[in-house]
Amino acid sequence: MPAVADLVHLNAALNAVAMVFLAFGYWFIRHGDVPRHRACMLAAAAVSAAFLVSYLIYHFNSGLAKFGGEGLVRPIYFTILIVHVAAAVAITVLVPITLFRALAARFDRHRKIARWTWPLWMYVAASGVVVYVMSVHLFPYAGGPNAG
Numbered sequence: 001m002p003a004v005a006d007l008v009h010l011n012a013a014l015n016a017v018a019m020v021f022l023a024f025g026y027w028f029i030r031h032g033d034v035p036r037h038r039a040c041m042l043a044a045a046a047v048s049a050a051f052l053v054s055y056l057i058y059h060f061n062s063g064l065a066k067f068g069g070e071g072l073v074r075p076i077y078f079t080i081l082i083v084h085v086a087a088a089v090a091i092t093v094l095v096p097i098t099l100f101r102a103l104a105a106r107f108d109r110h111r112k113i114a115r116w117t118w119p120l121w122m123y124v125a126a127s128g129v130v131v132y133v134m135s136v137h138l139f140p141y142a143g144g145p146n147a148g
Contacts, residue, residue, distance in 0.1 A: 007058035008065070012132035014051035018044050019125040026118060038102070044121070045099055051128075052092075069139030077134050084127040087120045095121060 002010060025040030067077055094117040101110035135141075 004058060004061045007054050008062075008132065008136060011051055011055050011058065012129055012136075014047050014054065015125045015128035015132070018047045018051065019122065019129070021047060022118065022122050022125060041099070041102070045095060048095065048121075048125075065135055066141035067135050067139060068141040069134065073134075073139060077131070077139070080127055080134075081131055084124060084131055087127070088124045091117065091121050091124055 021040045021044035025037050025044060028034075028037040028040060067074070069077055094113065098110060098113045098117040101107075101113065
């Protein structure tokens with residue numbers, strides 16, 4: 001079993017996998033392959049649900065991560081992070097509604113909301129990976145009075 005500190009890496013991997021399923025799901029529906037679209041979107045939902053569980057476990061045990069970047073990169077990072085968090089809150093409502101409408105065969109209503117859900121969901125997955133790379137690999141917090 002991974003240590004709680006390792007969950008940050010798992011979370012990034014789950015976001016990346018969700019992006020792949022979302023991209024293929026979009027491609028399949030654009031090419032009329034409904035069964036594969038459905039499979040990809042359900043897989044994206046399952047991976048995103050696993051991410052949410054892992055994310056909550058990580059943050060309940062580790063608190064908020066600190067960002068070590070300085071200068072111009074700080075406002076860039078925090079802008080990406082703030083939009084990411086806002087969109088993540090939105091998709092926790094939009095994804096279940098969108099999936100329910102599809103599974104209930106209410107495709108006219110599904111299409112209307114999916115036009116908003118899919119790009120937000122893709123943004124959340126992609127920006128989650130960007131936030132991870134920036135905060136863990138490019139600009140990790142090193143401590144000190146002015147950092148964080």
